[in-house]
Amino acid sequence: MKVSGGKAVVDVMVKEGVKKAFCVPGESYLGVMDALYQHPEIELISARHEGGASFMAEGYAKASGEVGVCMATRGVGATNLGIGIHTAAQDSTPMVALIGQVERPFKGKEAFQEVNLADFFSHLCKWTVEIDRVERIPELLHRAFHMARSGRPGPVLVSLPHDMLEDEAVMADYSSYQLNRPYPHNEEVERAVEAIRHAERPVLIAGGGVIHAKASSLLTQFAETMNLPVVTAFRRFDAFPNVHPCYAGWLGFGTPSYLLEAIREADVVVALGTRFSQVGTQDYTLLSEKTKLIHVDICPDIFGKVYAPSLAIEADAKGFLEQALQATGSQPVVSDNERVRELHAKYMEFSEPKADYTEEFVDMDGLMHDIVAELPKDTIITNDAGNFFGWLSRYYRFEQENTYVGPTSGAMGYGLPAAIGAKLAQPHKHVVSFSGDGGFMMTLQEIETAVRYKIPTISIVVNNNIYGTIRTHQEMHFPERVIGTDLSNPDFAELARLFGAHGEKVEKNSDFAPALQRAIASGLPAVIEVAVNPEILSVGQDKKKVQKKLASSK
Incomplete structure (x- = not known):
């Protein structure tokens, strides 16, 4: 049976498990909105500004752990979405932005509200694509959702020409991609554990990768086992329970001097799922040249971007922690650690x-x-x-x-x-x-x-x-x-x-x-x-x- 492009888009959304979509309505993607009318299981939230819609989708993705979906019309609506797309990029939040586009025969003529969307957003997104043939919607849109949620998550923009959404075709049957978490090599994990075990002043910095992998409880167990002070990266407060005895504080604006000194004096720093932001590193001054850095991240492109690691481990936070706990035997390395107690006491005093x-x-x-x-x-x-x-x-x-x-x-x-x-x-x-x-x-x-x-x-x-x-x-x-x-x-x-x-x-x-x-x-x-x-x-x-x-x- 032939279906319209708009219906094909929504069919993919259903297969991808989308429950909420956020938008400001636009004539250039009315075919998608009409198809959503037939799918009440996807709630359409119509906002008052595209910037608000994109923030809603980004906040929904963070709180749900799912891909956030936002929609807008061609140039004017799409550029209003930009602030939420940029936020998703810097925060590693999975998002798919579905944007109506000018009709294919009118492209390149400075048509009404025309912007070359794929090029315009290419440096803000993990991937941008314009679907110019209706039969390719299932193939390319499933890939868009995969790109948004895989590796280091982020935003993907899909441009949908108005007339293409009205075309009809028999659609090939595609399914949502099966994600497999990358596991580290055992020898790399053992090297990391040994380095922490023999360090005099180790510190672990927990980033968004811990949150995305839902690995907070594993990190808590690992910190207890290694008697390791844990610091949360900029605005990643809930990556580790702040009242836990191993918690030393957070990085960002107003980080107290005691914590910055502890990190700068550390002989081993474990960066777990963090990209070392400008704010968190105090304008990239956080680590000294003498610090041995063990950097664990799901995205190898992160390694060396700010600090050169002594050991780079490509893995998601959960996979690394699972193997690290196996390597330690889950037995406490040291029964007591005055430095960990002191750092936590300073945090509790500072935050009272x-x-x-x-x-x-x-x-x-x-x-x-x-x-x-x-x-x-x-x-x-x-x-x-x-x-x-x-x-x-x-x-x-x-x-x-x-x-x-x-x-x-x-x-x-x-x-x-x-x-x-x-x-x-x-x-x-x-x-x-x-x-x-x-x-x-x-x-x-x-x-x-x-x-x-x-x-x-x-x-x-x-x-x-x-x-x-x-x-x-x-x-x-x-x-x-x-x-x-x-x-x-x-x-x-x-x-x-x-x-x-x-x-x-x-x-x-x-x-x-x-x-x-x-x-x-x-x-x-x-x-x-x-x-x-x-x-x-x-x-x-x-x-x-x-x-x-x-x-x-x-």
Whole structure:
């Protein structure tokens, strides 16, 4: 039987196990949307902006472990998707973007909204392809899903010419590819274990590969067996339980000096499923030339990209840990390790939230103290980029896996739409997003999406009426020359209520916990606006100096 191109696309999506797809509707791929009407098992989430749709798909993929799917129309819609595609690339998130394209006879004529999509996105994606013959849809689209989820996962873009989707053909029967995890050679694993065993100051850095392989429990067992301090890579907090005695802290913005010194002084560093990002390595200064690096990653292209490894092992994190535990015999190497205890004690001291409360503004230390006390441990946290993140990363201890969904790309506007995607993936969990006022304004229209689909996320908006991160750098490098970073904002709580969501504004610490409880109890998408002191731009800032400055200015 002949089927249309649009139906063939959806047939592949069904075979690939797609449950949710995120889009802004577009005329150039109406054939796909029409075919989705016949498949109610795939829920189509229609967003208010393609950037929001792509963040939803990316957040859904992280929280579900499945391939995220987003769709948009030709040039204008596709380029709006770009921020989520870039986030998926830097975060190694499996994503397939299905993009409508201009009709084949019109290509190259600067047709309506024409962009050469395959070329435009080629450096952002693992693979890009334009399907110009309808009978090739099953072959190429199954390959797209395979490329997205295999090896180091990432985004794939598929361009679908409008007229091709309306063509009909008899389709060949293809199936989803069977994935086999690459296992390391036994001798490589034994060399790694021996190097760790004989090291005086070893450290293991756990990255996104641990999360993707669902290997957190294996890593915990390996760390206990080897008495090995574990550090989580930039925004990979939940790769290892933060309260475990082997946990030493995290890498990123505001990493404490004790941890950076411990890594720089390490004689052996095991990098497990991490690509060594600029932020995590403190501008690529983290490892010394004397450090012996054992780099384990599923993607061999990572090796030597930042640091040259002494031993490079191509394997996924789970396969490596399984064989490493066999090599150790699962017996503790050392019954006690003062260095591991000391590093964990320093982390626990550094991350202890302070019950600081104020009446004029909301003190972020006190807010985090209440957040930690009020939220269940399996809550999923998402976040935007911004200075507020310093408090979240310092004081929130991620104790369970699959509880953090955040952008290593540092994308503003990510928090709310990613929370929507994460809540759809894990509806039984609380999902709380953190945003600054600058980032929240970039995608706040997706409140309506959450209301329309009855997705009860909770958005905490930290409002200081400035682009805080940029203001910090501005005052550091160009003091007394503020320009372009002051903002004005609506009443976010009232705006949320106008959308049909639950909205509250909190102006002092004592009101926050009750507001959070009411937001949870409402069963609605909720926004809690938190008014904070614009003079306090970073965690750990001297509050007494700020108070004196404010007092002298009155």
